[in-house]
Amino acid sequence: MSERDRANLILGIAVTSVMFFGSMALVWNSTGRLSSEAKAAAAPAHQAAPHADATAGLESRLLLLEAKMKAPPTVDASQLDEKIKGLESQLTAVQTQLGAFTVSDFDALKMKVAGTKNPESLKTTVDALQTDVGKLHTRLDQLSEQASATVSETKHNSRKSQHSKSK
CATH class of the missing domain: 1.10.287 (Helix Hairpins)
Incomplete structure (x- = not known):
């Protein structure tokens, strides 16, 4: 193998590596994940619902705890x-x-x-x-x-x- 062929092979490997890592970085920046599921990511409106449910659950729990704090403890004498x-x-x-x-x-x-x-x-x-x-x-x-x-x-x-x- 000549020196020229060897230089072309190294250049091809380098270009392929740069393209591979560049595309991975682009996928990672846009979805935050490095998998094939990146395309199937849910819409932002769908993600808001679990947060609203969690907030409502926490608020109801807070109200329940406040009601327990207001009521005096009952003692079975x-x-x-x-x-x-x-x-x-x-x-x-x-x-x-x-x-x-x-x-x-x-x-x-x-x-x-x-x-x-x-x-x-x-x-x-x-x-x-x-x-x-x-x-x-x-x-x-x-x-x-x-x-x-x-x-x-x-x-x-x-x-x-x-x-x-x-x-």
Whole structure:
């Protein structure tokens, strides 16, 4: 192959490459894509519809969220009321059982213990039990007061939320 033929071959390859890349650049500039689907691109009026639909969907979602923000949160206090009533009944049962056993009952027990073989150790145990029962009575009274306060507060909040629902 002569030098002239070789130069013509290189020039032909260069011209073909420039034409190929130039046409690709032209297609890319006009459609934004480099595929055969570039000719089948949709009309601009058709593309506006999805944007309008998306905007309308976002606006409706925004209105829904604003309505939720304006409405106060509703709390279902019925389950909480049931649990509190159950705990109150359990507390009442414990108080009833404990009410039958008072601190003064330990004095009779001390008298019986005095006649046993090791009265001092039993006497300290009975004294400790007497103190514990006294503390237990006090604590049950406190719990009873707290339970009644909680029930009244829950009922007040429940009525308040029902009142705001009816508005």
